[in-house]
Amino acid sequence: GESVGLHLPTLSVQEGDNSIINCAYSNSASDYFIWYKQESGKGPQFIIDIRSNMDKRQGQRVTVLLNKTVKHLSLQIAATQPGDSAVYFCAEVPTGGFKTIFGAGTRLFVKA
Amino acid sequence: EAGVTQSPTHLIKTRGQQATLRCSPISGHTSVYWYQQALGLGLQFLLWYDEGEERNRGNFPPRFSGRQFPNYSSELNVNALELEDSALYLCASSLASGSAGANVLTFGAGSRLTVL
Numbered sequence: 001g002e003s004v005g006l007h008l009p010t011l012s013v014q015e016g017d018n019s020i021i022n023c024a025y026s027n028s029a030s031d032y033f034i035w036y037k038q039e040s041g042k043g044p045q046f047i048i049d050i051r052s053n054m055d056k057r058q059g060q061r062v063t064v065l066l067n068k069t070v071k072h073l074s075l076q077i078a079a080t081q082p083g084d085s086a087v088y089f090c091a092e093v094p095t096g097g098f099k100t101i102f103g104a105g106t107r108l109f110v111k112a
Numbered sequence: 113e114a115g116v117t118q119s120p121t122h123l124i125k126t127r128g129q130q131a132t133l134r135c136s137p138i139s140g141h142t143s144v145y146w147y148q149q150a151l152g153l154g155l156q157f158l159l160w161y162d163e164g165e166e167r168n169r170g171n172f173p174p175r176f177s178g179r180q181f182p183n184y185s186s187e188l189n190v191n192a193l194e195l196e197d198s199a200l201y202l203c204a205s206s207l208a209s210g211s212a213g214a215n216v217l218t219f220g221a222g223s224r225l226t227v228l
Contacts, residue, residue, distance in 0.1 A: 032215050034215070034216065036217075036219075041221065042219075042221055043116070043202050043204070043219025043220050043221050043222055044155070044202070044217075044219050045219070046216050046217070046218070049215075049216065089154065089155065093215045099145070099157045099160055099168050099170070100145070100157070100215065100217060101157065102147070102154045102155040102156075102157075103154055104153060104154040105153075105154050
């Protein structure tokens, strides 16, 4: 079925290092991608988004890269902090925007 | 501004019973979405309501149903509960379909349903 998957289910990084979380999506009929962060006991929260007509978008300490050729999305977190520890979901909104499709998530552990 | 609120926080039921979960969207949001998140897994789309109407439905059996009220709050009902229905049920809201920002979902903290 439809899916947005992730290459790595868990990622452990040292505090201060950069983190890269990858995502492969299968539905090519999409024009919008979003990264969400889910901390323990909370619902997912919006981090950053990117439209399909872009290949890079930067936010505060985060950058999203989109490669439509290989249907790959990545989230880069600069100078990772303990507060970044969470599960990160990539999400895809197909053209028409009827629903957001979420991947399985990557758990990020930040070691102090 | 209050975020998306869900109730109850936790709910324990036995097989065959019915569960009702409730969600209040952010003020000004008219779309409400329901997702199921099984332990350690991703979010599976359940239902989408907009302006009181069911707009889309995920690949779930008919015993999962819901509705949206005139004040845009929503209810998810699960009938004939099965053990595998145990999960975190997340509600999200967004601006009206077609408006700028409609694709960004704001989630509540979820309702944890345990079926024994």
